[in-house]
Amino acid sequence: MKTELKNLLSVLILVVFYNVQGQLTGGGEANPDLTTNKESLQVFQDLRFGMFIHWGPVSLRGTEIGWSRGVQVPKEDYDGLYKEFDPVLFNAKEWVKTAKDAGMKYIVLTTKHHDGFSLWDSNFTDYDMMSTPYKTDIVKELVEECKKQGIVFGAYYSIADWHHPDNPMVYPPEKTDTGLKDINDAKTKAKMDRYIGYMKNQLKELIDNYDPAIIWFDGEWEWVWTHEMGMDLYKYVRSLKNDILINNRVDKGRKGMEGITTSNRYAGDYETPEQQVGAFNDKNAWETCMTIANQWAWKPNDPMKSRKECIQTLLRTVGGDGNLLFNVGPMPDGRIEQRQIDRLKEMGDWLKVNGSAVFGTRGGPYLPTEYMVSTRNKNRIYLHLFEKTESPLTLPFPKGVKIEKSYFLKNEDQIQIDRDKTSITINLPEIMPDEDASVLVLELNRSALDIDVQPRINY
Structure with a gap:
């Protein structure tokens, strides 16, 4: 039934022209169609410290999520891992408690990474949690627990999808000629039209059913994704929920891992430095995303940052007027490693004493x-x-x-x-x-x- 719905609904292309009041990040001339909800941005900046969670069937192999597909793990093996994915020790209450004990105020979960697997019960694909032996909507349980414990929930969603048949983006790059050379090619355009319809259907599903405060896009660097597509997707998501925040990776304005937005003509409410603390910037909102260990997804015996590194990374970020989104990668059985829980608790203990110098402050x-x-x-x-x-x-x-x-x-x-x-x-x-x-x-x-x-x- 899901496959039939997918074939029927993913062809719908929803183009919404929607204008609200606010202000974009970045320099240059602002695009009046792309605006930020100022109240939501103020709340976001006051939170200062959040938990990033990279997780999925790939944890069974201990390799990087998305990027190991077709490289360290053969595609056929990678794409079939969901059939073995049975995280029987997953406990949403424990995940949220770990974040709360660390002093974190929000959580962003990889609801769909570059590998295309959906962690929720989606009507538009069979490649989701309900097709695993666990058969449980992970996102639903986490959202409900976030509400109980007073933690803001955000959803990571990848524009790149190396599994979806209508997405021309592939990794690693195909050695043979696929015939997809330019976004204006009729074949490429037809596939992207269908894929964008699929994305919009899934994003509407996420927003309607789980009410995230943030949509954290990624994967916009692919050649087939255009500035016009980014603007359209930003406006579409904002039309579904006016007070939602959307990072700058929805569009093409990001400057590499530095993460800054190069011009106001690009969409995005805040900037996203990756694995580095952003430069001081009290004009435009920004958020550093960084791993507590080395790899985003779980890896056995992955070297972990010390108490000093963790606390000073948070403070260097907040002192630069940014937020820190600090990543953990849960294990295949659904638990966060105890050593990571212990390190995060050390950060939380420091914040119990010094939190007034972090939360609600400006750099x-x-x-x-x-x-x-x-x-x-x-x-x-x-x-x-x-x-x-x-x-x-x-x-x-x-x-x-x-x-x-x-x-x-x-x-x-x-x-x-x-x-x-x-x-x-x-x-x-x-x-x-x-x-x-x-x-x-x-x-x-x-x-x-x-x-x-x-x-x-x-x-």
């Missing part, structure tokens, strides 16, 4: 350095110190702003600060409150958000 007013980043909210500046300097810390400080109180968040020890007309000098204690990141609070006589970004310092 600045000091630009990130190797040893320090800063965040701010209301009348407070938070200095995140990664190690003690050998000499007193001197920072530029604007005239007319008074520091009424200064103390460490962890132990509330008062810190003496000296100042002159243009700077402040902080005499730090011999032993810092936290060996990986100590937060010093400066309470001001005015809003910290009104202070201009200060010149870069060397310290």
